[in-house]
Amino acid sequence: MKIKAALDEASLQLQKVSDTARLDARVLMKNVLGLSDLELLTRWEEELSKDEEHRFRNLWKERQSGKPVAYILGFKEFMGMTFRVTENTLIPRPDSEIVVEEALRLIREKHYETVLDLCCGSGALGLSIARILEFTNVTLSDINKEALKVTGENARNLGVESRVQCVESDLFLHLPQRFDLIISNPPYISAADMEELPRSVKAFEPELALYGGTSGLDFYQSITASAREHLQEGGAVVFEIGYDQRHEVEKMLTNHGFGEIKTIKDLSGKDRAVSAVLLPET
Known part of the structure:
Protein backbone atom coordinates (compact mmCIF):
# COMPACT_ATOMS: atom_id res chain seq x y z
CA MET A 1 0.00 0.00 0.00
CA LYS A 2 1.25 3.48 -0.85
CA ILE A 3 1.61 6.12 1.87
CA LYS A 4 -1.16 8.30 0.44
CA ALA A 5 -3.59 5.39 0.15
CA ALA A 6 -2.89 4.36 3.74
CA LEU A 7 -3.47 7.92 4.93
CA ASP A 8 -6.72 8.13 2.96
CA GLU A 9 -8.00 4.88 4.49
CA ALA A 10 -7.04 5.87 8.03
CA SER A 11 -8.52 9.37 7.67
CA LEU A 12 -11.82 7.94 6.45
CA GLN A 13 -12.08 5.61 9.44
CA LEU A 14 -10.96 8.22 11.97
CA GLN A 15 -13.62 10.71 10.88
CA LYS A 16 -16.02 8.71 13.04
CA VAL A 17 -14.12 9.61 16.23
CA SER A 18 -12.04 12.70 15.46
CA ASP A 19 -12.58 16.20 14.13
CA THR A 20 -8.94 16.21 13.04
CA ALA A 21 -8.88 12.83 11.33
CA ARG A 22 -6.47 13.74 8.53
CA LEU A 23 -4.05 15.44 10.90
CA ASP A 24 -4.20 12.48 13.30
CA ALA A 25 -3.40 10.07 10.49
CA ARG A 26 -0.45 12.15 9.33
CA VAL A 27 1.00 12.46 12.84
CA LEU A 28 0.79 8.69 13.30
CA MET A 29 2.33 8.03 9.89
CA LYS A 30 5.20 10.44 10.58
CA ASN A 31 5.91 8.52 13.78
CA VAL A 32 5.99 5.17 11.98
CA LEU A 33 8.28 6.39 9.21
CA GLY A 34 10.36 8.89 11.20
CA LEU A 35 9.63 11.66 8.69
CA SER A 36 9.02 15.40 8.91
CA ASP A 37 5.90 17.03 7.44
CA LEU A 38 7.78 18.04 4.31
CA GLU A 39 9.37 14.62 3.86
CA LEU A 40 5.98 12.96 4.19
CA LEU A 41 4.48 15.20 1.50
CA THR A 42 7.27 14.43 -0.94
CA ARG A 43 7.02 10.66 -0.47
CA TRP A 44 3.25 10.06 -0.73
CA GLU A 45 3.59 7.74 -3.69
CA GLU A 46 6.13 5.46 -2.02
CA GLU A 47 5.14 1.97 -0.94
CA LEU A 48 4.98 1.06 2.74
CA SER A 49 6.72 -2.10 3.81
CA LYS A 50 4.50 -4.75 5.35
CA ASP A 51 5.93 -3.94 8.79
CA GLU A 52 5.30 -0.19 8.35
CA GLU A 53 1.76 -0.80 7.14
CA HIS A 54 1.11 -3.15 10.09
CA ARG A 55 2.45 -0.65 12.64
CA PHE A 56 0.49 2.23 11.11
CA ARG A 57 -2.72 0.21 11.08
CA ASN A 58 -2.26 -0.71 14.75
CA LEU A 59 -1.77 2.94 15.67
CA TRP A 60 -4.83 4.23 13.88
CA LYS A 61 -6.91 1.38 15.30
CA GLU A 62 -5.90 2.64 18.75
CA ARG A 63 -6.97 6.16 17.74
CA GLN A 64 -10.21 4.74 16.38
CA SER A 65 -10.99 3.52 19.90
CA GLY A 66 -10.98 7.14 21.02
CA LYS A 67 -7.54 7.14 22.61
CA PRO A 68 -5.84 10.52 22.10
CA VAL A 69 -2.87 10.64 19.74
CA ALA A 70 -0.61 12.01 22.50
CA TYR A 71 -1.24 8.94 24.67
CA ILE A 72 -0.72 6.60 21.73
CA LEU A 73 2.68 8.13 20.92
CA GLY A 74 3.60 9.02 24.50
CA PHE A 75 4.51 12.64 23.85
CA LYS A 76 3.07 16.06 23.04
CA GLU A 77 4.59 19.25 21.66
CA PHE A 78 4.18 22.34 23.87
CA SER A 96 -2.14 26.62 28.12
CA GLU A 97 0.83 28.32 26.45
CA ILE A 98 -0.93 31.58 27.37
CA VAL A 99 -0.31 30.78 31.05
CA VAL A 100 3.40 30.34 30.37
CA GLU A 101 3.59 33.55 28.33
CA GLU A 102 1.91 35.54 31.11
CA ALA A 103 4.23 33.99 33.69
CA LEU A 104 7.27 34.91 31.57
CA ARG A 105 6.03 38.51 31.35
CA LEU A 106 5.70 38.80 35.13
CA ILE A 107 9.07 37.15 35.78
CA ARG A 108 10.85 39.55 33.46
CA GLU A 109 9.02 42.68 34.60
CA LYS A 110 9.26 41.99 38.33
CA HIS A 111 12.58 40.15 38.37
CA TYR A 112 11.16 36.99 39.92
CA GLU A 113 13.41 33.98 40.31
CA THR A 114 11.51 31.28 42.22
CA VAL A 115 8.45 29.64 40.69
CA LEU A 116 5.99 27.04 41.96
CA ASP A 117 3.93 25.00 39.48
CA LEU A 118 1.02 23.58 41.50
CA CYS A 119 -0.87 20.57 40.11
CA CYS A 120 1.96 20.25 37.60
CA GLY A 121 0.99 17.03 35.80
CA SER A 122 3.59 16.49 33.06
CA GLY A 123 5.37 19.66 34.16
CA ALA A 124 4.68 21.45 30.88
CA LEU A 125 4.09 24.87 32.46
CA GLY A 126 6.89 25.00 35.00
CA LEU A 127 9.48 23.19 32.92
CA SER A 128 8.84 25.49 29.96
CA ILE A 129 9.66 28.44 32.21
CA ALA A 130 12.81 26.73 33.51
CA ARG A 131 13.96 25.97 29.96
CA ILE A 132 13.26 29.47 28.59
CA LEU A 133 14.60 31.50 31.54
CA GLU A 134 17.78 29.93 32.82
CA THR A 151 7.64 15.44 35.38
CA GLY A 152 11.07 14.25 36.48
CA GLU A 153 11.63 12.47 33.18
CA ASN A 154 10.67 15.62 31.27
CA ALA A 155 13.02 17.71 33.40
CA ARG A 156 15.90 15.39 32.52
CA ASN A 157 14.99 15.33 28.84
CA LEU A 158 14.92 19.14 28.74
CA GLY A 159 18.20 19.44 30.62
CA VAL A 160 16.80 21.53 33.50
CA GLU A 161 16.85 18.97 36.31
CA SER A 162 19.51 20.91 38.24
CA ARG A 163 17.16 23.89 38.60
CA VAL A 164 13.90 22.09 39.38
CA GLN A 165 12.53 20.27 42.38
CA CYS A 166 9.62 17.80 42.26
CA VAL A 167 7.51 17.51 45.41
CA GLU A 168 4.60 15.17 46.07
CA SER A 169 2.07 17.35 47.88
CA ASP A 170 -1.63 18.02 48.27
CA LEU A 171 -1.45 21.67 47.23
CA PHE A 172 0.73 23.47 49.82
CA LEU A 173 0.82 20.68 52.42
CA HIS A 174 4.51 19.77 51.94
CA LEU A 175 5.64 23.15 50.59
CA PRO A 176 6.69 25.31 53.56
CA GLN A 177 8.84 27.75 51.58
CA ARG A 178 7.81 30.96 49.81
CA PHE A 179 7.97 31.69 46.08
CA ASP A 180 8.00 34.75 43.85
CA SER A 190 -17.50 21.30 37.20
CA ALA A 191 -19.75 18.34 37.90
CA ALA A 192 -22.12 19.37 35.10
CA ASP A 193 -19.31 19.88 32.57
CA MET A 194 -17.72 16.53 33.46
CA GLU A 195 -20.81 14.87 32.00
CA GLU A 196 -20.36 16.77 28.73
CA LEU A 197 -16.67 16.06 28.16
CA PRO A 198 -15.72 14.33 24.89
CA ARG A 199 -15.09 10.60 25.27
CA SER A 200 -11.43 11.06 24.34
CA VAL A 201 -11.04 13.20 27.47
CA LYS A 202 -13.47 11.54 29.87
CA ALA A 203 -12.41 7.97 29.14
CA PHE A 204 -8.65 8.49 28.95
CA GLU A 205 -7.45 11.60 30.82
CA PRO A 206 -7.15 11.38 34.63
CA GLU A 207 -10.25 12.51 36.51
CA LEU A 208 -7.99 13.55 39.38
CA ALA A 209 -6.58 16.28 37.13
CA LEU A 210 -9.94 17.32 35.70
CA TYR A 211 -12.64 17.49 38.38
CA GLY A 212 -12.66 20.73 40.34
CA GLY A 213 -15.65 20.09 42.59
CA THR A 214 -19.33 20.76 42.02
CA SER A 215 -18.74 24.30 40.74
CA GLY A 216 -15.26 23.62 39.34
CA LEU A 217 -13.84 26.33 41.63
CA ASP A 218 -12.63 24.33 44.66
CA PHE A 219 -8.93 24.51 43.84
CA TYR A 220 -8.94 28.24 43.10
CA GLN A 221 -10.54 28.87 46.46
CA SER A 222 -7.99 26.72 48.29
CA ILE A 223 -4.99 28.20 46.49
CA THR A 224 -6.01 31.86 46.81
CA ALA A 225 -6.90 31.43 50.50
CA SER A 226 -3.40 30.09 51.30
CA ALA A 227 -1.31 31.94 48.72
CA ARG A 228 -0.19 34.79 51.01
CA GLU A 229 1.58 32.31 53.29
CA HIS A 230 3.54 30.94 50.32
CA LEU A 231 4.39 34.06 48.33
CA GLN A 232 7.22 36.51 48.80
CA GLU A 233 6.25 40.15 49.24
CA GLY A 234 5.01 41.43 45.89
CA GLY A 235 4.67 37.91 44.52
CA ALA A 236 2.05 36.84 42.00
CA VAL A 237 -0.15 34.02 40.76
CA VAL A 238 -1.13 32.91 37.27
CA PHE A 239 -4.03 30.50 36.83
CA GLU A 240 -5.48 28.72 33.86
CA ILE A 241 -9.27 28.98 34.11
CA GLY A 242 -12.37 27.65 32.43
CA TYR A 243 -14.01 29.91 29.87
CA ASP A 244 -16.85 30.87 32.28
CA GLN A 245 -14.86 31.20 35.53
CA ARG A 246 -13.28 34.63 35.16
CA HIS A 247 -15.54 36.62 37.45
CA GLU A 248 -15.55 34.11 40.31
CA VAL A 249 -11.76 33.70 40.22
CA GLU A 250 -11.20 37.46 40.03
CA LYS A 251 -13.51 37.90 43.03
CA MET A 252 -11.55 35.30 45.04
CA LEU A 253 -8.28 37.04 44.23
CA THR A 254 -9.64 40.43 45.29
CA ASN A 255 -11.04 39.00 48.52
CA HIS A 256 -7.66 37.48 49.40
CA GLY A 257 -5.59 40.62 48.92
CA PHE A 258 -4.52 40.54 45.27
CA GLY A 259 -4.42 43.44 42.83
CA GLU A 260 -3.22 44.12 39.28
CA ALA A 273 -5.76 32.78 32.17
CA VAL A 274 -5.86 35.14 35.14
CA SER A 275 -2.85 36.76 36.79
CA ALA A 276 -2.70 38.87 39.95
CA VAL A 277 -0.08 40.41 42.24
CA LEU A 278 -0.24 40.13 46.03
CA LEU A 279 -0.78 43.49 47.70
CA PRO A 280 0.80 44.47 51.05
CA GLU A 281 -1.31 43.67 54.08
CA THR A 282 -3.17 46.68 55.46
Missing part, protein backbone atom coordinates in the same frame (compact mmCIF):
# COMPACT_ATOMS: atom_id res chain seq x y z
CA MET A 79 5.96 25.72 23.65
CA GLY A 80 8.16 24.24 20.92
CA MET A 81 9.35 21.46 23.25
CA THR A 82 8.52 17.77 23.46
CA PHE A 83 6.93 16.52 26.67
CA ARG A 84 6.38 12.91 27.62
CA VAL A 85 2.77 12.22 28.64
CA THR A 86 1.02 9.19 30.08
CA GLU A 87 -2.53 8.51 31.18
CA ASN A 88 -1.46 9.79 34.62
CA THR A 89 -1.03 13.30 33.18
CA LEU A 90 -3.24 15.68 31.29
CA ILE A 91 -2.27 16.33 27.68
CA PRO A 92 -0.84 19.87 27.37
CA ARG A 93 -3.03 22.07 25.17
CA PRO A 94 -1.93 25.00 23.00
CA ASP A 95 -4.21 27.34 24.99
CA PHE A 135 17.97 32.12 35.96
CA THR A 136 14.74 30.66 37.38
CA ASN A 137 14.42 27.92 39.98
CA VAL A 138 11.20 25.96 39.65
CA THR A 139 9.40 23.70 42.10
CA LEU A 140 6.82 21.36 40.58
CA SER A 141 4.20 19.78 42.79
CA ASP A 142 1.42 17.27 42.30
CA ILE A 143 -0.56 14.93 44.53
CA ASN A 144 -0.08 12.12 41.99
CA LYS A 145 3.31 10.45 42.38
CA GLU A 146 2.99 8.78 38.98
CA ALA A 147 2.55 12.18 37.36
CA LEU A 148 5.64 13.43 39.21
CA LYS A 149 7.67 10.59 37.71
CA VAL A 150 6.73 11.91 34.28
CA LEU A 181 5.39 33.27 41.51
CA ILE A 182 2.79 30.51 41.73
CA ILE A 183 1.37 29.12 38.49
CA SER A 184 -1.33 26.49 38.25
CA ASN A 185 -3.56 24.72 35.80
CA PRO A 186 -5.63 23.05 38.53
CA PRO A 187 -8.58 20.70 38.07
CA TYR A 188 -11.42 23.08 37.14
CA ILE A 189 -14.13 21.06 35.41
CA ILE A 261 -5.70 41.45 38.20
CA LYS A 262 -5.48 40.66 34.50
CA THR A 263 -7.46 38.19 32.39
CA ILE A 264 -6.04 36.89 29.10
CA LYS A 265 -8.04 35.31 26.30
CA ASP A 266 -7.05 32.17 24.40
CA LEU A 267 -6.72 31.65 20.67
CA SER A 268 -10.50 31.24 20.40
CA GLY A 269 -11.19 34.52 22.19
CA LYS A 270 -12.31 32.82 25.42
CA ASP A 271 -11.07 33.79 28.89
CA ARG A 272 -8.24 31.36 29.64
